[in-house]
Amino acid sequence: xxxxxxxxxxxxxxxxxxxxxxxxxxxxxxxxxxxxxxxxxxxxxxxxxxxxxxxxxxxxxxxxxxxxxxxxxxxxxxxxxxxxxxxxxxxxxxxxxxxxxxxxxxxxxxxxxxxxxxxxxxxxxxxxxxxxxxxxxxxxxxxxxxxxxxxxxxxxxxxxxxxxxxxxxxxxxxxxxxxxxxxxxxxxxxxxxxxxxxxxxxxxxxxxxxxxxxxxxxxxxxxxxxxxxxxxxxxxxxxxxxxxxxxxxxxxxxxxxxxxxxxxxxxxxxxxxxxxxxxxxxxxxxxxxx
Ligand SMILES: Nc1nc2c(c(=O)[nH]1)N[C@@H](CN(C=O)c1ccc(C(=O)N[C@@H](CCC(=O)O)C(=O)O)cc1)CN2
Numbered sequence: 400x401x402x403x404x405x406x407x408x409x410x411x412x413x414x415x416x417x418x419x420x421x422x423x424x425x426x427x428x429x430x431x432x433x434x435x436x437x438x439x440x441x442x443x444x445x446x447x448x449x450x451x452x453x454x455x456x457x458x459x460x461x462x463x464x465x466x467x468x469x470x471x472x473x474x475x476x477x478x479x480x481x482x483x484x485x486x487x488x489x490x491x492x493x494x495x496x497x498x499x500x501x502x503x504x505x506x507x508x509x510x511x512x513x514x515x516x517x518x519x520x521x522x523x524x525x526x527x528x529x530x531x532x533x534x535x536x537x538x539x540x541x542x543x544x545x546x547x548x549x550x551x552x553x554x555x556x557x558x559x560x561x562x563x564x565x566x567x568x569x570x571x572x573x574x575x576x577x578x579x580x581x582x583x584x585x586x587x588x589x590x591x592x593x594x595x596x597x598x599x600x601x602x603x604x605x606x607x608x609x610x611x612x613x614x615x616x617x618x619x620x621x622x623x624x625x626x627x628x629x630x631x632x633x634x635x636x637x638x639x640x641x642x643x644x645x646x647x648x649x650x651x652x653x654x655x656x657x658x659x660x661x662x663x664x665x666x667x668x669x670x671x672x673x674x675x676x677x678x679x680x681x682x683x684x685x686x687x688x689x
Contacts, residue, residue, distance in 0.1 A: 408490070409439050410460035411469075412676045415477070415484035419445045419452035426476045427456065434469045435461025442688035446681065453679045455688045457489060485676075492521045493674040496569035498577035499527045505575035505596055506532055508663035509670070510539050518671060523567035526560060528579055548579055557585045573670060574628060576662070578607060583630040591680060593628040594673060595635065596666040598658050600624060600642050605633040610654040613645065621645045621654055623662040625669030627680070636685045638669040638678055 417423065424443065431438060440457040470486065477484050499506045506525070512518040525536045526544045536543035544563055548556040564572065574595040586593070599609035600622030606612070613621050622642035629635040641661050645654060672678050672687060679686040 407437060407439055407459035409457035410436075410464065410489060411458055411466075411486050412489045413456045413458070413473075413484065413486045414454070414676045414679060415482045416451060416453045416679060416681075417480045417482040419450045420480070423452055423454070423480055426480065427454065427473075430469070430473050430476055431456070431458055434465070434472060435463050436469070437461065444686050444688075446686075449682075451681060453681070453686045453688075455676060455679070487676060490519075492519045493571055494523055494567065494569045495520045495571045495573055495670070495674075496564055496567060497522055497525045497573050497575050499525065499532055499575050500578040501529055501531055502576040502578075502659075503532050503535065504659040505663050505666050507535065508667060509573070509575060510535070510541075512667055514539065518667065518674070520670070520674060523569055524563055526563060526577075528556075528577070553579075553582060557582055560585070561588060571670075571673065572628075573666070575666060580632060581628060581630075586628055586630045589628060591627060594625055594638065594666075594669055595628045595633075596662050596669075597624045597626065597633050598662055600640060601626065601633055601637065610658060611651045614649075614651040614654055617647070619645055621658055621661070623658060623665040625665050627685075634683075636680055636683055638672060638685055638687070639665050641665050641668075 428438060436458040438456055438458045443452065443454040445452050497506055497509060513520050513522055522541050524542045524544055525532065526546055528546055528548050530545050533543045533545065546556050546559055570592060572589055572593040574593065576596060599613065600620065601624040604612040620642045622640055624637055625639045626635040626637045641664065643657055643661050649657065677688045
C-alpha cells in the first residue's frame with residue numbers, strides 16, 4: 400500500500416568473534432549487501448584488554464536470498480579473519496529441555512511464557528529428580544521424565560538425561576531450580592548450552608541455601624543470577640542478574656518468597672538473551688548485546 404513501510408523481520412542472526420583489526424565490519428556488511436540482505440540490527444564490541452572483537456547482526460533476506468550462497472561467501476570472509484561464527488534462522492524456536500527439583504516457580508513461569516508466545520521456544524521435555532511437577536507437565540501436554548538420583552546412581556541418571564537430550568533434539572538445557580550438582584563430564588557435554596538460575600546475587604552466597612546465608616549475613620539486597628553451568632559450582636559465566644531490597648524484618652522464608660519473582664524474571668530474561676544470540680562467551684565472562 401503506498402506510503403506504508405513493510406516492517407522487515409530478521410531472517411537470520413549472525414554472531415562472530417575474532418581478533419580485532421580494521422575492516423571487519425566493512426567485510427561483514429559487504430557480504431550481506433552483495434547477498435541482497437538488509438541489516439536490521441547490528442552491535443559490536445572490541446575488548447581493549449585482550450583485543451577480541453565480538454559482533455551480532457540481525458538481517459532481513461532479500462528477494463533472491465540464498466542461504467547456501469550467503470554461507471559460502473561469508474565462509475570466505477570468516478577464513479580471512481579467522482572468525483568463530485554462527486548463523487541461525489531467527490524465526491525458528493529454540494528447543495529447550497527444562498530441569499526442576501522441588502521449587503516450581505521458574506518452571507511454571509517459563510511454561511506460561513512459552514504457551515502465551517512470550518518466549519520463542521519449544522519445550523520437548525521436562526526432567527526432574529522428583530515427581531512434584533508431573534501434573535503441571537501433563538497440564539501443558541509436555542513429556543515428563545522422573546529421573547531420581549543418588550551419589551551411587553548419578554552416572555546412570557546423567558547418561559539417561561543425555562539420551563533424552565538427543566531424543567528430543569533439544570539445543571539447550573535450563574536448570575529451573577534443579578538442585579543437584581552436575582558432574583564434570585556432563586558439564587563438558589553441555590558446555591555453553593546449559594543455563595542455571597542461582598538464587599543469590601553471585602558471587603555472594605553460593606551453594607544450596609543462599610537465602611539463609613543472606614539472612615545470617617544481614618544483607619540489604621538479595622538477588623538472583625542466571626549463568627552458564629560449569630563444573631565449578633555457581634562459577635559459570637553470568638548472563639543476567641537482578642536484586643531486590645531485603646529489610647531486617649524479613650525472615651529467611653520471607654527472603655525465599657521475595658526471591659521467587661526475581662529468580663523467574665532473571666531466568667526468563669537470560670533465556671531470551673541466549674535464544675536471540677545476544678550472549679557471547681568471552682572466557683569466564685560474557686558480552687551481552689541487549
Ligand atoms: N556443575 C554444576 N552443577 C550445578 C550448578 C552449577 O553451577 N554447576 N548449579 C546448580 C544449582 N545450584 C545453585 O544454583 C545448586 C544446586 C545444588 C546444590 C547442592 O549442594 N546440592 C546437593 C543436594 C541438595 C538436595 O538434594 O537438595 C548435592 O548435590 O549434593 C548447590 C547449588 C545445579 N547444578
